[in-house]
Amino acid sequence: MSKSLAIIGGTGLTQLAGLTISNAHDIQTPFGAPSAPVLEGELDGMRVLFIARHGHPHRIPPHLVNYRANLWALQNLYATDVIAVNAVGGITKNMKPGTLVLPKQIIDYTYGREGTIFDGEFAPVSNVDFSYPYTEELRDLLIKSSGKVGEKVLNGGVYGVTQGPRLETAAEIFRMESDGCDIVGMTGMPEASLAREFKLNYASLSLIVNPASGKGRGAITIREIDENLAVGMQKVRRILGQVVSD
Numbered sequence: 335m336s337k338s339l340a341i342i343g344g345t346g347l348t349q350l351a352g353l354t355i356s357n358a359h360d361i362q363t364p365f366g367a368p369s370a371p372v373l374e375g376e377l378d379g380m381r382v383l384f385i386a387r388h389g390h391p392h393r394i395p396p397h398l399v400n401y402r403a404n405l406w407a408l409q410n411l412y413a414t415d416v417i418a419v420n421a422v423g424g425i426t427k428n429m430k431p432g433t434l435v436l437p438k439q440i441i442d443y444t445y446g447r448e449g450t451i452f453d454g455e456f457a458p459v460s461n462v463d464f465s466y467p468y469t470e471e472l473r474d475l476l477i478k479s480s481g482k483v484g485e486k487v488l489n490g491g492v493y494g495v496t497q498g499p500r501l502e503t504a505a506e507i508f509r510m511e512s513d514g515c516d517i518v519g520m521t522g523m524p525e526a527s528l529a530r531e532f533k534l535n536y537a538s539l540s541l542i543v544n545p546a547s548g549k550g551r552g553a554i555t556i557r558e559i560d561e562n563l564a565v566g567m568q569k570v571r572r573i574l575g576q577v578v579s580d
């Protein structure tokens with residue numbers, strides 16, 4: 335079966351520059367409404383789907399995103415591959431603001447989120463394998479496409495997913511680092527495991543927008559986050575443009 339690509343835009347990517355929209359699907363799902371209409375259109379001449387994870391304009395906090403509805407909607411519009419764009423904080427040495435990362439692993443610190451479709455109601459109870467949470471072929475494609483447009487992307491890393499919406503304490507980041515986390519964000523889960531349950535290929539293109547708590551000079555400021563988002567999302571856009579044509 336041929337690939338059909340969907341992009342989940344995170345903070346700083348509520349709209350996809352250059353997307354020629356042919357349809358805005360306002361869908362109801364068995365799990366309620368998605369974060370926003372799913373946009374169907376062409377990016378650099380190729381069909382893609384796009385959804386703004388936090389709504390457009392940005393209004394839904396990470397713990398209230400209806401991840402199940404978003405992925406149900408993408409699957410029902412025939413997506414096979416999902417690229418998630420995530421803004422994150424950097425924890426370990428090479429994880430500097432402005433850097434793009436393709437994480438390979440996840441540690442989930444979230445709680446209370448609706449995180450499965452195998453709930454005995456929508457679908458029978460089942461335990462999906464999640465040893466390797468991201469799809470290797472899609473990660474490879476992202477690496478290849480990034481190389482072609484000359485954007486550096488770090489291949490690998492552990493994404494620690496926190497509940498938010500507040501940022502972490504310095505001690506929490508210290509603990510996450512000793513757990514093995516390289517980056518920290520609030521939206522990586524349950525999105526990744528739901529993608530697995532829906533049998534969708536899934537990878538995260540994570541943009542570091544600040545040093546994690548206790549790793550920078552002082553408090554984390556919205557200003558530095560916004561500055562890194564503005565520059566970094568242009569790079570993300572270039573990579574996505576290449577991915578669709580590869």
Ligand code: HPA
Nearest residue numbers: 421422423518519520546
């Ligand atoms: N922590 C959690 N989520 C984030 C951060 C952070 O430092 N930066 C961007 N999203």
